[in-house]
Amino acid sequence: MITESSWIKKVIKEEEYKKYMNGEKDFINDDEIMQKIEKNKNPDPSKIRNIMKKSLEIQTLSPDETASLLNVTNPLLWEEIYETAAKIKKKVYDNRVVTFAPLYCSNYCVNNCLYCGFRRDNKEEVRRRLTLEEVKRETGVLAGKIGHKRLIVVYGEHPLSDAKYIANTIQAIYSVKAKTKNGYGSIRRVNINAAPMSIEDLSMLKEIGIGTYQVFQETYHHETYKKVHPSGTLKSNYQWRLYSMHRAFEAGVDDVAIGALFGLYDWKFEVMGLLYHAIELEKRFGVGPHTVSFPRLTPAKNAPYVQKTKYKVSDENFKKLIAVIRLSIPYTGLIVTAREPARVRNEVLPMCTQTDASTRIGVGAYSLWGKEKEQKLNRQQFLIGDDRELDTVVRELSEMGYITSFCTAGYRCGRTGKNIMELLKSGKEGSFCKLNAILTFREWLDDFASEETKRAGEKIIKREMEEVKKSATRAYSPQVVEELENYYKRIKNGERDLYF
Template sequence: MASVNAREWAKNVIKQEEIDKYLINGKDFIDEDLIWDKLSKNSEPDKEYIRGIIKKSLSITRLDPDETAALLNVRDEELWEEMYEAGAEIKRKVYDNRIVFFAPLYCSNLCVNSCTYCGFRKENPHEKRRILTMDEIKQETEHVIDAGHKRMIVVYGEHPQSDADYMAESIKAIYSVQKKAKNGNGTGSIRRVNINAAPMSTADLKKLWEVGIGTYQVFQETYNRDLYKKLHPAGPKSDFRWRLYALHRAMDAGIDDLAIGALFGLYDWRFEVMGLLYHAIDLETQFGIGPHTISFPRMTQASGSELSTNSEYIVSDEDFKKLVTVLRLSVPYTGLIITAREKSEIKKEVIQVGCTQTDASTRIGIGGYSEAAKLQDEEKQQFMLGETRSLDEVIREMAEIGKISSFCTAGYRCGRTGDKIMGLLQECVEGKFCKLNAILTFKEYLDDYGSDETKAIGEELIKKEMEEVRNMEFYQKHNLIGKLEEYYERISNGERDLYL
């Protein structure tokens, strides 16, 4: 499609009436002065006050902005250690000890926006533009399945050639792929397709709902509107509020599984944590449902972007661990996603304070899975990765530290989404089912894709998990132990996709 048509298309993306309907007295939910006021007023928190906040978090109750601001201002390292321990405990209470794995698939790097930190921006002459055909998407999906994945998040540039109709077709294409497992024990497929895509109108979002979208993920990037304007000088993404209410429109379209995030390194990390909290609060206020996941990628080197390596707000490893911990305590029911942007060492450490999901075997070039050998240069990627190990290597490391890998998609297919899953998470019930389904899907992975070394370590972990289940009152009371053992035996004999 000619660039002039792309420009005309971009002019018609934003629907002002689909912004205005969510405003309260003409204002959106981000008030920069209020955020800074909260951070200032809570700059010297009392130690016992902080311990009271930690206790509230452990009751799986969302914190209010003043409480979160107080946590962000803690300077006492002893208190931080208590917060790290609380984050890990909250994660165990809500989600047990499993880590959910997924793979990203980049379908297009055509883009009408001018984001100064992104390699996809339209002015970047180094980016080699490409959009995958449906056959190429199926081929990429086969490679992702061959690694052992069951979940995928699909990423698109904002462009008329990768509009909602293209996205809907790509989702259907991914779901259609069936591939014999590497070890010959079963057939692999992607059971859950989430998408990371630009804000859309409610009508376009309904198209994605109709073809079975999983989670709809939109990152605000920064909640500072003046900086946002500077970083996004042109394109539909330059409209702060159009992006801010993207997930509100998704709710109206029927998509009740939502994911928020910010790009840390663009602005002060404490401010951005507060912005994410206010975003969660507004979704709860207007729809009764908070975000299912929160992401916190750190900005890494992007081709042709000086800002990506020279920002004054680059987040250190120490502060990164702190911001993830505060998010875990502030919104305790929500999943936290740490991505392959991070190096394996920091990922392993931060997972311990409360992360629930991560990617592995990640390729972010367009066609990066089937053409991996040809797509190693950074000029063909949106940003640089820190974690480049295979899924099998990462899973083995997780098992060594007692974390069971999960490929579960049961909750979504059993209707445990939206307000249903939020209630189950807050009551610490959903994690009980997560544990069972993690055992079953981990067994699938080990039999179908695991290396001998990973299989040996993984099966020892499964024995431990099964014994825990047998000894827990919840499973005894609800007669779930027998069903788990039955399903486990059936999977061991070659059946697949059994879940509770």
């Protein structure tokens, strides 16, 4: 039987990341980032407006341009930036917000990160790894009672939740067909948030058919990274983590997601780090990140760094950093999660593309659906700030004028990697988004919505259908309109999972 320490020794494969490095240097140059932030202080408003124009053309910004945005101080200019960020989101992804849920499968962890409730030294954490039957039970609730179609599945880094276990859980999730009001519900896209892996392990997960592979760098600042990830732990290797996505591309996984945990270090530095990461992936593989996440530090049990950090991000700066990421990497999806309170989420949603709802982050927590909603800090990684149910979120989004999308079409018809990047950059993907949002929202309203939500949602569907019919700018052909109406009728009559 493999021991924890012998497993740890085998995980990191230096030859799989050192080949990308320039000697001892990786692509994050802390001094250069600091200099760029310093050099671009007091930017001229006309320069900022030119940068906004470039972003609106869906071009990735240069580090100097992003640094200029970060240095804007004029509140009126910030309003222009927010407005531009919302326009970009609409141009690339149309008027839709995709919803998903996290599913925590295991909270065993060999690491000891100072900000995390799963850390090895947190002896108060109740540790649990779901069996495959339990994974199916959780999925049954998510797909059958709540109506999710897309999950981000989360695992601690531990031999008990190695790549083989991850592969088995993904297969278990995909196998579930859960009874709904009008038939059966299932999870159609499984994204994973897991530890950095070897090319061999990633190849195995690719064969299973994962959606997006997500690894957050947590902080791009080398010194801070070292401080919050104690030496001797797997996670203390900055480069093994930084080059996770390089290995993913080598393994053929071409939808990758990056992120930073805001609050560990200066937020402006982290935004620059995310930009450098996106530029590196574009340069090496021709494909940037599918999504970017920007979680803020939230309270966690026995996580000393959370209380003592001086880099906590205010709500005002949170909105700014999202806007700057939106402008800097205009094609990418942006995920705002239930870590944030509803008020903050609603404020930043015009710039974002995805959000979660009916969120439970305790291992096994969905199986207690309808029985227990209270958060248990000794059973989860951190505290969430928004526990609204999906039905409520959908209704509120409808009232705000957004259509909720349950679309999972892209990766099932070859719109991945370079293909999806080209569609996003040309604004064409937004046209698919609109059509698939209408169809999947119709399904969800019929299968899961309360009467109140259904009424609010139908108004949005009607408006979106009219937009498709009279769309001059996006130029849907009459054939597309005809197909949409045909699919829509078929869904109303009980067929499911039709998509463009």
